[in-house]
Amino acid sequence: MKTILNSVKNIEQIFGVLAKKIQRPDLIFITVEKKQVLSVLSHLRDIEEYTHLVMITAIDYLEQGKFQILYLLHNYKNNTDLGVKTFISREDAHMYSAHHLWGQVATYQRELHEMFGIDFPGSPRVNENFALEGWEGIPPMRRDFDTLRYSQETYNFRKGRATNDPKKYMKKNLHKE
Amino acid sequence: MFDLDRKKYPKIDDGKANFELYSHKYLKLWHGPQHPGVTGNMALELTVSGDEIIDLKTHVGYLHRGFEKLMERRRFIQCFPIVCRICVPEPDTNEYLFSAAIEELAGIEIPEKAIWIRTLNLEMTRLASYLMWVGGQAGALGLGAVGQWAIAHRDYVLDLFEEMTGARVYHMYMVPGGVRGDFPQGFVHRLEAVLQKCEKLIKDAKIVMLNNSVLQDRLVGLGIITPEMIDKFGIVGPNARGSGAKRDVRKDNPYLKYNELDFEIVTETDGDGFARLKVRFREMSQSISLIRQIVSKMPKTGKFHVKTPNPLHWKIPVGETYLKAESTRGEYGFYVATDGSGFPRKVTVRGPSYTHAVSLLEYLGVGVNIADIAGLMGSLHTYPPEIER
Structure with missing residues (x-):
């Protein structure tokens, strides 16, 4: 049976791995170059038996000016998870679409497009709304999106709700002299 | 039955119908966003030809609360009121996964008794969630009475949760370091009484549902998942097990105390709605057996919580x-990344309904009668809250 370490070694030899982190014996994260991601995913799916795509997610590293995209795959033969990570530029955020590899990828890419503003050219229905209908402005999951400012600009606050300073409030109501 | 004249229906090729919407022969119909028996809101945009669905689009967004974003601005302990609300009928899976992820990143070991209590809690919530599902599936196919029985029995389980955790629906019971409290006295006896009630319900519901020819007519052959589709669409849980896949996270990657418990993976081979119904009924009985095993094996005394750092100033090192x-719908996952500050950098929830209710339902729904689409949704066990966290 192929082990997860063998699979990672194969990927290292064929495609090259920028970084590797062994989180648990059954969970390894590898970082590969952006242009290698689709080849790595196809190789893992077809040859290393990582047939199940668990999820796709992104992290906004605002301070470094890039997004991390993570593809998490699962192997049912040896029950291990392998995370394939890549970094893309935050300014020109686009990534190659992997919708031809698994049926659910298009949904994940639609969500990432909406929440992070990462474009996946060629992905079916990628420009359709997923959870947010009629959203304008910067995508909400980006770090520079200010939730407090958004709610102050969008919603009317009910009048008569005063905020008390806890120290003074306690003194006035609970610890009267 | 009679053979339909299919000439007037558009041709369906690999789950996609070839039709011209503006030919005025077809009708757009909205199904939802409210569905009885489905927790949360999700709309299905149907295009129908006669009474047959030829195109289906899932629309979510009625429930988006931005939990993943809100968690980025909250301390780890402040996230707990949020994580349990990600999946309404089964909140403990979320609590367990988030606390376990924090414990792994912060390097905390929890005591033996806390592990057992967590296992018990997860099995009880599985039973409650399945009871809710019986309500949805039976109600969607016209057996309203079975739904009432099941929801009433779910309430008995919720009463137990109230006694154990202090809350009925959202427990916030598992916290980093263990669980919040020990059992009250005599809890095990009351648990046993509820289990006996549930056993009787399962027996009755099985008689009404599995031997019912109307239900069989509607569910046999509805939404067939072939073994090839399982990996293509990322199908997990009872939906995959109904098609013969022997996959269960509790067996494949044992967590908590599942490797010390005696149970088998339940599978059926037909892959249709009726096979999934049988899988879930057998898993309910299995869950009751597991609860009994846990209660008999768990230690009676011991600590249930270890001391953790002050949660308001707790910083967790960089990691992911x-x-x-295994939830009732299948593999439920939490991806947690930290950056060394007092807040999580990113939390992503992998809900099984994400694939089942969007890409899979859009594929399976084509060619189904309008009357059966609610039954198909129930048969895939969709919970919209986990699609849009």
């Missing part, structure tokens, strides 16, 4: 992890 557990 993915943890998963």
Whole structure:
């Protein structure tokens, strides 16, 4: 049976791995170059038996000016998870679409497009709304999106709700002299 | 039955119908967003030809609460009121996974008794969630009475949760370091009484549902998942097990105390709605057996919580992890990344309904009668809250 370490070694030899982190014996994260991601995913799916795509997610590293995209795959033969990570530029955020590899990828890419503003050219229905209908402005999951400012600009606050300073409030109501 | 004249229906090729919407022969119909028996809101945009669905689009967004964003601005302990609300009928899976992810990243070991209590809690929530599902599936196919029985029995389980955790629906019971409290006295006896009630319900519901020819007519052959589709669409849990896949996170990657418990993976081979119904009924009985095993094996005394740092000033080192557990819908996962500050950098929830209710339902729904689409949704066990966290 192929082990997860063998699979990672194969990927290292064929495609090259920028970084590797062994989180648990059954969970390894590898970082590969952006242009290698689709080849790595196809190789893992077809040859290393990582047939199940668990999820796709992104992290906004605002301070470094890039997004991390993570593809998490699962192997049912040896029950291990392998995370394939890549970094893309935050300014020109686009990534190659992997919708031809698994049926659910298009949904994940639609969500990432909406929440992070990462474009996946060629992905079916990628420009359709997923959870947010009629959203304008910067995508909400980006770090520079200010939730407090958004709610102050969008919603009317009910009048008569005063905020008390806890120290003074306690003194006035609970610890009267 | 009679053979339909299919000439007037558009041709369906690999789950996609070839039709011209503006030919005025077809009708757009909205199904939802409210569905009885489905927790949360999700709309299905149907295009129908006669009474047959030829195109289906899932629309979510009625429930988006931005939990993943809100968690980026909250301390780890402040996230707990949020994580349990990600999946309404089964909140404990979320609590367990988030606490376990924090414990792994912060390097905390929890005591033996806390592990057992967590296992018990997860099995009880599985039973409650399945009872809710019986309500949805039976109600969607016209057996309203069975739904009432099941929801009433779910309430008995919720009463137990109230006694154990202090809350009925959202427990916030598992916290980093263990669980919040020990059992009250005599809890085990009351648990046994509820289990006996549930056993009787399962027996009755099985008689009404599995031997019912109307239900069989509607569910046999509805939404067939072939073994090839399982990996193509990322199908997990009872939906995959109904098609013969022997996959269960509790067996494949044992967590908590599942490797010390005696149970088998339940599978059926037909892959249709009726096979999934049988899988879930057998898993309910299995869950009751597991609860009994846990109660008999768990230690009576011991600590249930270890001391953790002050949660308001708790910083967790840089790292990332993915943890998963078997919920009633299948593999449920939490990806947590930290950056050394007092807040999580990113939390992503992998809900099984994400694939089942969007890409899979859009594929399976084509060619189904309008009357059966609610039954198909119930048969895939969709919970919209986990699609849009």
